[in-house]
Amino acid sequence: MTILCVRFQLPPLYEAALPGLLGLLEEFTPVVEALPPDGALADLRGAERYFGRDAVELASVIRVRALALHGVDCAIGAGPGPMLARMALREARPGATRAVPEGDVAGFLAGKPVAALPGVGTATARTLCEYGLDTLGRVAAAPLSTLQRLVGARTGRELHEKANGVDRGRVVPNGISRSLATERPFTRDELDPERHRRALLSATEELGSRLRALDKVCRVLTLTVRYADRSATVRTRTLREPTAHSAALTDAAHAMYEALGLQRARVRALALRAEDLTPAEQATHQLTFDPVDEKVRRIEQVADRARARFGPRAVMPGSLAA
Template identity: 65%
Template sequence: MSDEQPTVLCLRFCRIGGGQPDSAAYEGLLALLGAFTPVVEAAPPDGALADVGGSLRYFRQDAAGLASVIRVRALALHGVDCAIGAAENPMLARMAARQAAPGTTFVVPAGGAAGFLADRPAAALDGVGTATARTLCGYGLDSVGRIAAAPLATLQRITGVRAGRDLWERANGVDRTKVLPNAAARSIAAERSFPRDELDPEQHRRALLSLTEELGARLRGEGQVCRSLAVTVRYAGRAGYETLTRSRTLPEPTAHSAALTSLAYRIQDSFGLQRARVRGIALRAEGLHDAERASRQLTFDPVDERARRIEAVSDRLRARFGPQAVKPGRLAA
């Protein structure tokens, strides 16, 4: 067995017939991975990273062989199939997992990052969203290979000093993050109740805005980001009070209040309860993990950047003068 080989696995779980595993099955899958390596990082609701560098010699397997053993046990014990990417670092493993179909393993061999990345579109890199990809394509940098070949100074002029260096490193297959062992990501929640059944949609909107502001501030204060939001509405129905819950995943993990509010509003609109007599609204931020390990989509939107700077200042004022020191004008009345 060669000493130079992939040591990071990225797993995407799916039930036979489609769909994500439920929370109980997901926790069982994390425990299953823990039997192979203690270095398992949860990526709810349907993924995980595992550093198996210390496990390959023990199990006398290469990365692909160990991935096959894990897949067989996941199927037998939990009825869940896996698409697995294997590579030398977490970024490449995640990209490899996106190439793998359920029931298969896609391996990026050690030292093979350049060949794997060269022909991939710019948007395939972590942290490169639609706007950034469009800008890069305008300079002829429409593939990862071309980005990797571009001078670092050129990328920094296009995207900024720090973002340019991050982009250049990723395009060259460099990922400085590590697989950090943790438990299944936790969640935080907040709730607003009305003193009586509330018919006014504007009051429903205000309550939801106050919730996203509260959770956003809590997340930022704790150095966390969330992957998804769940909105629960309690309203008067024909047989008494009923509850309705719906969740959606954010485009990227974030603690930015504006992004949380936008998604929460879309979830609320999907309920179709414009005329409902609402007694309470709850919001839950799910899939929490450290903000320092979250990749943020590069952006050229000055409005978004200004909003984030204002948000940072507001957080400092709240920390000094109390949580009610700064709040949106819509909540001031």
């Protein structure tokens, strides 16, 4: 086992701690891939030789240091490759490591549903299940030619390899993502434009708070509207100036929504993504003599402190509290 997949148990809106936790992992290996908002992959092949400990032992050290230095617990999956480490993480409890030994990969995968395999979507899983290939053990035992006839040559080969425990993935060192996203699904297909606007308000409040917690601003905002027929509309807008101000994000999101001109559209979910993130100290802000704007920004700072202490729902717009 040489790969760890770590999910830190971060409190809400506490993404600002992730860079420090990645730095903790980098004390053991330089090959660390960030998985925002709360996770990372780490390749420990060199670390195992250097420290004279296996991946599970190093995982225990990482957990203790995360608790001692950052006050954050974590769940860890360990496996011979990134795919297996991710799958092991799904079974790991906070404060524990779920390890998949190299000699037990087939046993680990055999009884799992085919949809548990990363990269297998709903349509592919449905096709395989229609032919009785409902577990990874059965997929692994199926002839390659059969899988290729069912799902295509390339997909069939990849599926056959993964079901047999062949993990060709690599840990790719990277930095923190330059975007943040949030989604507001509806419990049923929603026709009411007012509920759509409230969902967007909730999403922009969350994005603004997360951006400010990270000391970031965004230049681009993308709106995705998902409909009942599984189609989607995507609109992107470049903001007049980089911002983390919730009111500015709300105005932009509502403007994109209104421009769609939806009439009795059955909306299943709304998603917003803040893109082109830059440090807040590098951003410029147009000065204004509007006392209302300055007052709103001061209130926003107070609200952020309250949310950090009492949780994300401690302060919210009145229309969302109703």
